[in-house]
Amino acid sequence: MKRLTILGSTGSIGTSTIDVIASRPGEFRVVALAGGRNLDRLAEQARALTPELVAVADAADASRLAGRLPATIRVVSGRDGLVEAARHPDADLVVCGLVGAVGIEPTFAAVDAGKDVALANKEALVAAGAFIVARAQATGARILPVDSEHNALHQCLRGESTDQIKTIWLTASGGPFRGWTKDALAAATPEQALKHPTWVMGPKVTIDSATLMNKGLEVIEARWLFGVSAARIRVVVHPESIVHSLVEFVDGSLKAQLGRTDMRHPIQYALTYPDRRPSTLPAFDLVAAGPLRFAAPDLECFPCLQLAYDALALGGAAPAVANAANEVAVAAFLSHRAGFYDIPAAIRAALNRHAGAPAATLDDILDADRLARQTAIDVLASGVQS
Numbered sequence: 313m314k315r316l317t318i319l320g321s322t323g324s325i326g327t328s329t330i331d332v333i334a335s336r337p338g339e340f341r342v343v344a345l346a347g348g349r350n351l352d353r354l355a356e357q358a359r360a361l362t363p364e365l366v367a368v369a370d371a372a373d374a375s376r377l378a379g380r381l382p383a384t385i386r387v388v389s390g391r392d393g394l395v396e397a398a399r400h401p402d403a404d405l406v407v408c409g410l411v412g413a414v415g416i417e418p419t420f421a422a423v424d425a426g427k428d429v430a431l432a433n434k435e436a437l438v439a440a441g442a443f444i445v446a447r448a449q450a451t452g453a454r455i456l457p458v459d460s461e462h463n464a465l466h467q468c469l470r471g472e473s474t475d476q477i478k479t480i481w482l483t484a485s486g487g488p489f490r491g492w493t494k495d496a497l498a499a500a501t502p503e504q505a506l507k508h509p510t511w512v513m514g515p516k517v518t519i520d521s522a523t524l525m526n527k528g529l530e531v532i533e534a535r536w537l538f539g540v541s542a543a544r545i546r547v548v549v550h551p552e553s554i555v556h557s558l559v560e561f562v563d564g565s566l567k568a569q570l571g572r573t574d575m576r577h578p579i580q581y582a583l584t585y586p587d588r589r590p591s592t593l594p595a596f597d598l599v600a601a602g603p604l605r606f607a608a609p610d611l612e613c614f615p616c617l618q619l620a621y622d623a624l625a626l627g628g629a630a631p632a633v634a635n636a637a638n639e640v641a642v643a644a645f646l647s648h649r650a651g652f653y654d655i656p657a658a659i660r661a662a663l664n665r666h667a668g669a670p671a672a673t674l675d676d677i678l679d680a681d682r683l684a685r686q687t688a689i690d691v692l693a694s695g696v697q698s
């Protein structure tokens with residue numbers, strides 16, 4: 313039986329992970345859960361899965377939650393609580409479904425402890441990929457991508473060698489604003505942005521999909537997961553989201569992975585890896601899928617994608633800076649305190665100011681993240697538009 317820690321268990325990836333576990337009785341045992349502020353859901357999950365440890369964001373919530381759970385379940389909180397859950401001595405695999413840079417330290421802690429990680433939290437690799445990947449290589453921990461595109465690439469690359477990759481093609485649905493003009497985008501609302509055409513996900517990644525920052529973050533994530541340079545990672549818009557990504561090899565062959573838009577597929581792949589087990593989900597119907605379209609991304613209307621490439625080219629702390637500014641700007645957009653184009657403006661301002669921040673240690677990265685957040689807050693407060 314594989315023993316799991318689930319970080320971000322109350323979110324979209326976390327609940328899908330628990331669905332997969334429930335569909336495979338006897339295969340998994342959950343030893344630790346971590347959520348943020350959704351205490352009701354966390355309490356329900358903890359009572360059903362009876363882990364040894366539960367982590368929450370706030371200390372005050374931890375004592376409230378402990379009162380609702382059997383005394384055998386220990387409740388911890390904050391950054392230390394997340395790290396403790398990530399390093400749980402009994403866990404074989406840590407599923408990281410946290411959203412944002414809060415995932416950096418627990419993801420690093422998990423690989424540092426030699427745990428395999430099923431990673432959905434792309435922001436951890438974007439900000440601290442160099443440190444996390446190097447540590448995983450040193451301890452032998454495997455990073456199994458859950459993000460559907462990288463999961464597809466992982467599948468395409470089984471049995472292949474990295475030096476025979478010509479191009480990694482990340483597919484992008486184009487989000488809800490595909491084909492919109494710049495003027496229309498300038499007035500776009502969070503309610504419109506939250507209507508993703510093909511995937512049901514948490515709010516932050518849904519907004520990232522609408523700005524194409526999600527694809528930019530995924531370019532950086534792919535660089536660290538597969539060890540290929542930015543020049544060999546390209547994005548193609550594929551509105552149907554059926555081809556989850558492709559690898560083009562030096563001999564001109566392309567391998568793609570196709571499937572339904574249901575995150576339980578990549579989650580199951582990561583949970584059962586290296587085995588493949590029968591799925592209880594509906595089969596994919598190729599004929600019903602209809603025609604598949606592919607197009608170049610519109611970098612004029614969606615500047616975040618280029619900004620992510622720029623951050624990757626700058627290297628060092630720049631991706632962490634871009635990621636942190638984006639998080640602040642997305643939160644502001646979601647609460648109607650910023651417009652659509654304030655998001656790239658905040659990223660650009662933070663990169664201009666902090667791209668060269670020290671990046672020799674993981675603590676440097678965390679410092680750069682903090683600086684970029686403050687700059688993004690200041691830029692948004694000053695009402696600057698791109």
Ligand SMILES: NC(=O)c1ccc[n+]([C@@H]2O[C@H](COP(=O)([O-])OP(=O)(O)OC[C@H]3O[C@@H](n4cnc5c(N)ncnc54)[C@H](OP(=O)(O)O)[C@@H]3O)[C@@H](O)[C@H]2O)c1
Nearest residue numbers: 320322323324325347348349350410411432433434513514
């Ligand atoms: N959802 C998808 O289909 C999908 C697909 C591909 C990749 N991803 C990636 O997977 C990650 C998770 O996305 P999601 O859509 O599942 O997000 P989500 O639904 O917003 O869930 C985020 C999870 O993180 C927890 N969390 C947030 N801040 C925390 C903190 N300070 N301390 C402890 N826990 C905290 C939340 O807890 P509470 O809710 O309890 O506050 C929740 O459990 C993101 O990096 C995203 O880009 C998601």
